[in-house]
Amino acid sequence: MRIDLRHIEREDNLILGISGGADSVCLFHVLRLLNEEGYNLHLHVLHVNHGLRKEASDDENFVKKLCLDYGVSFNSVSVPVKEYSRENGLGTEEAARILRYKALRDELERVFSGIGKIAVAHNSNDQAETILFRMMRGTGLRGMSGIRPIEGNIVRPLLYASRREIEEYIAKGGYSFVTDKSNLTDAYARNRIRNNILTYANKEICEGATEHIAELAEQVSMANEVLAEVVMQAYGRVVRVESTDACGAVTICSDQLSSVHPYIKSEIVMNAMTQVSGKRKDLTRQHVADILSLFDKQVGRFVVLPYSMKAQRVYEGVRIEQISENCDNVTGLKLEVTEITGFDPVYAMQLVKNGSGCTSTHNSAREEAIKAPQNDYTKWFDYDKIMAPIALRAARADDYIVIDESGHRKKVFDLLKDNKVEAGKRGRVPVVTAGDEVIWCIGHRMSSAYKISENTRRIAEITIMEE
Numbered sequence: 001m002r003i004d005l006r007h008i009e010r011e012d013n014l015i016l017g018i019s020g021g022a023d024s025v026c027l028f029h030v031l032r033l034l035n036e037e038g039y040n041l042h043l044h045v046l047h048v049n050h051g052l053r054k055e056a057s058d059d060e061n062f063v064k065k066l067c068l069d070y071g072v073s074f075n076s077v078s079v080p081v082k083e084y085s086r087e088n089g090l091g092t093e094e095a096a097r098i099l100r101y102k103a104l105r106d107e108l109e110r111v112f113s114g115i116g117k118i119a120v121a122h123n124s125n126d127q128a129e130t131i132l133f134r135m136m137r138g139t140g141l142r143g144m145s146g147i148r149p150i151e152g153n154i155v156r157p158l159l160y161a162s163r164r165e166i167e168e169y170i171a172k173g174g175y176s177f178v179t180d181k182s183n184l185t186d187a188y189a190r191n192r193i194r195n196n197i198l199t200y201a202n203k204e205i206c207e208g209a210t211e212h213i214a215e216l217a218e219q220v221s222m223a224n225e226v227l228a229e230v231v232m233q234a235y236g237r238v239v240r241v242e243s244t245d246a247c248g249a250v251t252i253c254s255d256q257l258s259s260v261h262p263y264i265k266s267e268i269v270m271n272a273m274t275q276v277s278g279k280r281k282d283l284t285r286q287h288v289a290d291i292l293s294l295f296d297k298q299v300g301r302f303v304v305l306p307y308s309m310k311a312q313r314v315y316e317g318v319r320i321e322q323i324s325e326n327c328d329n330v331t332g333l334k335l336e337v338t339e340i341t342g343f344d345p346v347y348a349m350q351l352v353k354n355g356s357g358c359t360s361t362h363n364s365a366r367e368e369a370i371k372a373p374q375n376d377y378t379k380w381f382d383y384d385k386i387m388a389p390i391a392l393r394a395a396r397a398d399d400y401i402v403i404d405e406s407g408h409r410k411k412v413f414d415l416l417k418d419n420k421v422e423a424g425k426r427g428r429v430p431v432v433t434a435g436d437e438v439i440w441c442i443g444h445r446m447s448s449a450y451k452i453s454e455n456t457r458r459i460a461e462i463t464i465m466e467e
Contacts, residue, residue: 001165003030004157007150013042013116015108017100018066020047020059020178023121025066026166027158029175031119032070042116046107047076048100052092055181062178073111077103089397089411093188101154108153122147122156124214125163129193131213140285145224146217160218162211231267234260238268240316241275249321250276254295257317265292276322277307282427294318304394306427333430333464335392339383340459376443377465381450383458388435390462395429401438402449412441419444432462 008014014031018024028045035041047063049056060076067074079102085095104118127146134143149159158166170177186192201209238256242249250272257265269288274280283306290303294313302312311320399412416426432440439447442464452459 001169002160004149004160005034007155008041008117008119008157010038011040011042013108013112014044015104015111015116015118016043016045016072017104017118017120018045018047018063019121019180020062020066021121021180021183022170022177023123023126023158023163023166025175025177026161026169027119027121028066028070028072029173030157030169032072042112044073044107044111045075046104047074048103049076049078050081050096050100051078052081052096053180055178059178059180062176075107075111077107079103089413093190104154117153117155119155119157121158123158123161123163123166125194125198125210127159127217128198128210128213129190131217132193132197133190138285141220141224141227144217145221146214148221160214162214227267231264231271234264235268235271239272242319249319251314251319252291252317254317257295272320273305273309276320277305277309279307282306286422286425291318291320304428304430306394308394308396333392333466335390335432336463336465337390338461338463340380340461341457378461378463379440379446380452381439381446381460381462382452382456383460384456385450386434386439386460388437390439390460391433392430392464393433394427395431395438395441396427399431399438401441401445402447403445404448407449412438415441415444430464432464 008031016024016028016031018028031041031043035043045063045067047060049060064074064076066072079096079099081092081096081099084090084099085092088095090098101118104120108114108116108118130146131144134146147156147159149156161169183191183194186195198210206212238253238260240251240253242251252268252272257268260268266285266288269291270280270283273283273287273291277283287303287305290305291311294301294303294311295318297313299313299315302310304310305320307322309320309322311318395412395416397411397413400409401412401415402408403410403415412429412431413426416429421429429444430442431438432442434450437447437449439450440462
């Protein structure tokens with residue numbers, strides 16, 4: 001069995017993520033036995049209870065006894081996966097992963113003051129599942145690299161060992177483990193890949209299919225290291241890093257970019273977005289294509305990107321900037337607010353309901369001169385209910401909007417999902433806010449909390465237009 005010890009020092013502090021399954025029990029014994037071979041590892045086990053199965057407490061007790069039997073310090077924590085999943089619009093597996101790694105990082109800080117590493121038990125079967133999962137959902141060369149043997153302070157010593165080798169190691173040592181019955185069902189996408197696709201591939205196509213997929217990931221990773229150096233060199237020639245009023249920005253120069261290979265162009269654009277936003281998650285090939293399309297458009301044209309970024313055609317090429325809340329013109333759209341007074345509120349409500357008229361006469365005492373807006377880019381709001389500055393920005397994952405008179409809220413991203421807006425484009429939809437609260441998701445819904453009523457005395461007419 002191939003054990004990767006390249007990233008473990010002989011006297012490392014290690015937090016071991018142990019679930020009690022065969023993989024993690026194998027990791028436990030492999031690292032424990034290193035101390036009989038000249039290592040002086042300081043081991044501490046953390047068991048994370050996700051609260052998803054009735055047997056979870058049994059698993060916790062098993063791991064606790066395992067540590068007691070071999071004199072390894074132990075702790076367990078429970079994490080609210082279902083609640084976190086619901087509040088953040090995440091799948092159960094993704095929510096569990098995020099909370100699990102947070103718990104491991106917190107434990108490293110608590111036990112070793114943050115000095116050391118976190119060891120987890122991913123193996124080559126997990127690698128193959130990850131590759132197939134990403135391929136089917138859509139990925140690039142970076143995604144085809146799969147799980148890495150080290151990411152920050154997280155190490156995976158068993159990544160190059162197959163599940164078959166792990167099971168043989170466990171059997172030879174006479175070690176016991178627990179079985180997570182949920183892994184035997186097809187409840188999750190990864191389970192379906194593991195239980196059906198990979199099982200079929202190994203039996204009917206090639207006995208070593210799983211290992212071959214994992215080996216491919218390792219080769220792609222090495223190729224990516226070479227490509228990354230090429231991209232870095234080109235990036236330095238093509239991209240000019242700027243800064244304006246604490247709002248980060250870069251400019252991709254069109255003259256230098258024109259001679260670059262198409263693949264390198266895409267990577268330059270992706271790296272530019274990553275540098276400005278500080279994040280890579282949720283940045284997609286569609287965002288790259290949108291930015292590249294700007295090079296063929298007139299100066300001033302722009303696209304709105306996730307993480308409050310905007311890419312705009314300038315004379316030198318395309319400028320990507322992330323504008324903070326204190327910067328003007330967050331999305332590059334023009335927002336105009338006009339106050340309307342001197343009207344009959346009941347009549348105004350009827351106009352909005354019937355959708356009559358298309359222009360507005362302001363400060364008029366004659367209600368028949370008041371005309372309700374008829375387009376998606378002009379709306380009326382109860383001005384007296386707006387208690388914070390009105391602003392315009394791109395939608396965020398944690399935004400909510402009030403959807404009925406009872407005050408029920410809905411995540412803006414869920415609203416956009418219901419309205420068939422693609423996941424990669426939801427962070428590009430402009431919203432109007434009053435302070436931190438969304439009062440209008442443009443093109444989709446107004447907040448019910450700010451609609452005019454029979455008590456309305458001032459109307460805020462908000463109009464959105466391109467600069």
